Every structure is written in structure tokens, then in C-alpha cells.
Amino acid sequence: MPITNAKKQQNKSDKRNSKEDLVDFEISLLLKAVLFCYDYDFRHYSRASLTRRIFNCLEKSQIDTIAEMIPKIIYDADFFELFLKEMSITVTEMFRDPLVFKTLRNQVVTQLKTYSRINIWHAGCATGEEAYSLAILLHEEGLLSRCQIYATDFNNHSLSIAEHGIYKAEKIAGYTRNYISAGGKASFADYYQAKHGNAKMKNELKQHITFAHHNLIKDQCFAQMHLIICRNVLIYFDRKLQDQVLSLFKQSLHHRGYLVLGDKESLEFSNQKDNFTSIAKNQRIYQKACYD
Numbered sequence: 001m002p003i004t005n006a007k008k009q010q011n012k013s014d015k016r017n018s019k020e021d022l023v024d025f026e027i028s029l030l031l032k033a034v035l036f037c038y039d040y041d042f043r044h045y046s047r048a049s050l051t052r053r054i055f056n057c058l059e060k061s062q063i064d065t066i067a068e069m070i071p072k073i074i075y076d077a078d079f080f081e082l083f084l085k086e087m088s089i090t091v092t093e094m095f096r097d098p099l100v101f102k103t104l105r106n107q108v109v110t111q112l113k114t115y116s117r118i119n120i121w122h123a124g125c126a127t128g129e130e131a132y133s134l135a136i137l138l139h140e141e142g143l144l145s146r147c148q149i150y151a152t153d154f155n156n157h158s159l160s161i162a163e164h165g166i167y168k169a170e171k172i173a174g175y176t177r178n179y180i181s182a183g184g185k186a187s188f189a190d191y192y193q194a195k196h197g198n199a200k201m202k203n204e205l206k207q208h209i210t211f212a213h214h215n216l217i218k219d220q221c222f223a224q225m226h227l228i229i230c231r232n233v234l235i236y237f238d239r240k241l242q243d244q245v246l247s248l249f250k251q252s253l254h255h256r257g258y259l260v261l262g263d264k265e266s267l268e269f270s271n272q273k274d275n276f277t278s279i280a281k282n283q284r285i286y287q288k289a290c291y292d
């Protein structure tokens with residue numbers, strides 16, 4: 001039966017992609033360019049928040065379309081640095097979610113005390129506040145001298161802030177409140193020096209922290225960790241990538257090592273669920289299961 005002109009027109013318009021499809025297509029091309037040129041793989045980051053951040057980046061760089069961003073990514077490494085900065089959300093604070101630190105103090109430290117040397121990995125440490133908070137807790141529990149804390153992120157800009165350990169003085173009041181709620185045993189002021197209107201974390205804490213570049217998607221596992229803290233990072237990944245990173249954590253953990261996730265993250269729907277037992281459900285603290 002011959003196709004009428006109206007039908008032909010109908011077929012043609014069926015093939016037209018919606019604006020959302022086009023944006024999605026452009027984003028896929030952009031992410032391929034990023035992977036090809038710089039070996040950063042954002043393809044399994046959750047699309048909604050990734051799309052928002054790409055549009056923020058467009059606005060800040062005064063580029064009209066995602067398609068126009070692609071040659072800039074390919075040929076301009078400085079532009080890629082800006083893009084990378086925009087892609088990672090580095091919001092953090094000292095003793096964030098104080099109850100998590102209180103629970104670590106009350107339920108995990110006793111086990112850590114049984115080791116002569118304690119290895120800890122903060123994955124996705126952003127600007128370092130979380131690692132300094134744990135160092136303070138471990139100091140107060142008499143454990144810091146036995147600890148090596150590896151604090152890693154794939155954002156070099158954040159890592160350099162973390163290494164300097166200098167934070168804005170206006171944040172200190174909030175950090176002090178968190179420290180007290182987390183069961184702090186001294187005064188938060190004992191752990192920093194006021195300097196040019198900022199707070200510089202003391203060297204005694206820094207000595208036990210190694211800040212290093214590590215990309216959770218492509219870099220190797222760490223060996224024999226007694227505690228891994230990775231909070232508010234997996235939330236940006238899709239399920240497949242979450243499982244991959246959780247498997248990396250399982251491999252990196254010592255026999256009966258501990259894993260701490262963020263309050264919106266859980267092992268509940270992960271294929272790693274059976275490899276861990278829950279120690280404190282609300283605080284997302286897990287222990288590697290022991291089958292022998």
C-alpha cells in the first residue's frame with residue numbers, strides 16, 4: 001500500500017528527537033571526549049546531577065551549547081581543569097554528622113586498639129576536614145601515633161587545600177559545635193592555630209595523614225585497611241559504579257575491617273551486601289564479614 005504524504009510527514013516527525021534526547025546525546029559525546037583525552041570516566045555518574053553540573057559549567061564559561069564544549073575539552077587542558085573542578089562537589093565540614101564520629105569512638109575504637117599499626121583510608125576526602133576530624137578523635141583515644149591515614153580524592157585543587165590544612169575562621173564556631181556533639185574530650189581550639197584570620201590545623205595531626213590523588217574508578221585498591229571512610233561520594237554514582245567501588249573497598253579491607261558510608265548511602269541494594277555486617281545502621285557503619 002503506498003504511503004501517503006501525510007504519513008511520510010508523520011514518520012519524519014516521529015524521528016525527530018526531543019530536546020532532552022539531544023542534550024543526552026551531546027552529554028554522551030562530551031563524556032567520551034573527557035574519557036578519551038584525560039582518562040576520567042564520568043559515564044556512570046548519576047545523570048541528573050551530572051547534567052546540572054554540566055549546565056553550571058556552560059553558564060560559568062559563557063558557552064552556548066554542550067556541543068561547543070567538546071572541542072574546548074579536547075584542545076584546551078586548562079578548560080578541562082575548570083570542568084573537573086565543576087564536576088566534583090566538595091562540600092564537607094569538620095565532624096560532619098557528629099553522631100557518626102561519636103559511634104566510631106564508642107563502637108569501633110575498642111577493636112582498633114587491638115592492632116599495633118592501624119591503616120585508615122578516607123576516600124573522597126575533598127578539602128580534608130573529615131580526615132583532620134578523625135585524626136583528632138584518634139589522638140584523644142591515644143591511637144594517633146599508631147595510625148597512618150591515607151586521605152584521597154581525584155580533585156587536585158581540593159587536595160592542595162587539604163594539605164595546607166588552613167580553614168576560614170568563620171567556620172570554626174560550627175566546627176566546634178560539631179566537635180562537642182561528636183563527644184570531643186578537650187577543646188577544639190587545641191587543634192589549630194589562629195593565623196591571619198584563618199585556622200591552621202596543627203602539624204601533630206598532619207604528620208599522620210598522607211593526602212594523595214586517587215581515582216576510585218580506575219585506580220588500584222589499598223592493602224590491609226582497618227577502616228575505610230567514604231562518605232557522600234557513592235551518592236553521585238549509578239548502581240553499577242557503586243558496586244564496583246564497594247568491591248574495591250572489600251578488597252582493600254583487612255579481615256573484619258570497618259567501612260563507613262554517608263547517611264544517604266547504604267549497602268542495602270548492593271551486590272556487596274552479604275560481604276558486610278551492619279554495626280550501626282543509622283550511621284552507615286559496616287564491618288567486613290568473616291566466613292572462616
Ligand SMILES: C[S@@+](CC[C@H](N)C(=O)[O-])C[C@H]1O[C@@H](n2cnc3c(N)ncnc32)[C@H](O)[C@@H]1O
Nearest residue numbers: 088089090092124126153154155215216231232
Ligand atoms: C561531597 S564530597 C565528600 C567529602 C567528605 N567525604 C564528606 O563527606 O564530607 C565528594 C568528594 O568525592 C570526590 N570524588 C568524586 N568522584 C571521585 C572519584 N571517582 N575518585 C575520587 N574522588 C572522587 C569529589 O572530588 C569530592 O571531593
